[in-house]
Amino acid sequence: DFFATVATKSDSGALRGDYSQADANYVVAQNWEAYTPAQHALWRRLYERQARLIPGRACDVFIDSLKALDVSQGIPRFDQTTEALFKATGWQLVAVPGLVPDHTFFEHLANRRFPVTVWLREEHEFDYIVEPDVFHDFFGHVPLLFNPVFANHLQEYGKGGLKALKLDGLAYLARLYWYTIEFGLIQSEQGLRIYGAGILSSGGEVEYCLSSEQPRRVPFDVERIMRTLYKIDTYQETYFVIRDFEQLFNDTAPDFTPIYERLKQQEALSAHSLLPGETNLPPNR
Numbered sequence: 001d002f003f004a005t006v007a008t009k010s011d012s013g014a015l016r017g018d019y020s021q022a023d024a025n026y027v028v029a030q031n032w033e034a035y036t037p038a039q040h041a042l043w044r045r046l047y048e049r050q051a052r053l054i055p056g057r058a059c060d061v062f063i064d065s066l067k068a069l070d071v072s073q074g075i076p077r078f079d080q081t082t083e084a085l086f087k088a089t090g091w092q093l094v095a096v097p098g099l100v101p102d103h104t105f106f107e108h109l110a111n112r113r114f115p116v117t118v119w120l121r122e123e124h125e126f127d128y129i130v131e132p133d134v135f136h137d138f139f140g141h142v143p144l145l146f147n148p149v150f151a152n153h154l155q156e157y158g159k160g161g162l163k164a165l166k167l168d169g170l171a172y173l174a175r176l177y178w179y180t181i182e183f184g185l186i187q188s189e190q191g192l193r194i195y196g197a198g199i200l201s202s203g204g205e206v207e208y209c210l211s212s213e214q215p216r217r218v219p220f221d222v223e224r225i226m227r228t229l230y231k232i233d234t235y236q237e238t239y240f241v242i243r244d245f246e247q248l249f250n251d252t253a254p255d256f257t258p259i260y261e262r263l264k265q266q267e268a269l270s271a272h273s274l275l276p277g278e279t280n281l282p283p284n285r
């Protein structure tokens with residue numbers, strides 16, 4: 001995960017995690033042997049809770065990939081997953097100490113490497129955690145990387161991030177990441193489904209985002225999303241819904257340069273705004 005930008009840093013400004021052994025790309029050894037039995041047990045409990053919630057709520061590729069990954073029993077070995085993932089979509093996992101600088105994050109994605117945090121949350125953080133840990137990064141993000149279209153999109157996002165840094169567009173591009181990769185919903189024949197990692201690794205939001213009358217559910221629109229502020233410490237007030245991963249890929253393919261220029265001239269929209277003529281999709285029943 002990235003996000004100096006997303007402001008998940010602690011009050012002291014210090015990042016959690018041991019950065020002393022990191023290389024120039026912030027990559028470390030996972031050091032799987034160092035996880036304790038108690039940490040594997042905590043992973044199992046996190047896994048069980050989420051696995052119970054996702055049938056009929058997560059999108060098919062998430063459910064199928066998660067099953068195939070077979071990581072219910074403890075913190076996975078990243079290199080084992082990489083073997084299967086590389087065969088499927090040419091992506092690799094790399095271990096990182098925690099959040100990494102935006103530029104580093106984008107470089108990894110642009111080269112089909114997904115950075116996964118090595119540390120696991122503590123018992124008292126079972127329900128809520130400020131910075132992404134190995135459970136969020138792995139459970140939430142890795143299953144989707146087995147879908148070829150999504151995998152291609154995330155690489156393009158990485159390239160787009162490097163470009164946005166030069167164009168002063170990062171704030172806008174970060175909103176796109178937030179409302180898709182982290183909190184995205186997708187339409188299915190049976191109703192709305194989740195593909196966003198921030199929801200899929202959360203105990204409460206899985207049910208809330210699909211069933212509550214409270215939040216808005218608005219059809220995916222790149223520029224609309226990039227204008228919209230988001231919440232980092234509550235459930236989302238708006239979810240954006242894609243038709244399929246092709247839409248995500250195709251609609252983000254055009255050059256964002258003119259969009260960034262337009263957005264710089266506009267006020268941001270609040271997290272719960274609904275524009276005139278915009279559809280607010282009903283929750284699942």
Ligand code: PHE
Nearest residue numbers: 156157160252253254255256
């Ligand atoms: N098309 C975007 C640009 O020109 C790059 C991008 C692709 C961003 C995919 C996000 C996702 O900047």
Ligand code: FE
Nearest residue numbers: 001132182197
């Ligand atoms: Fe994430």
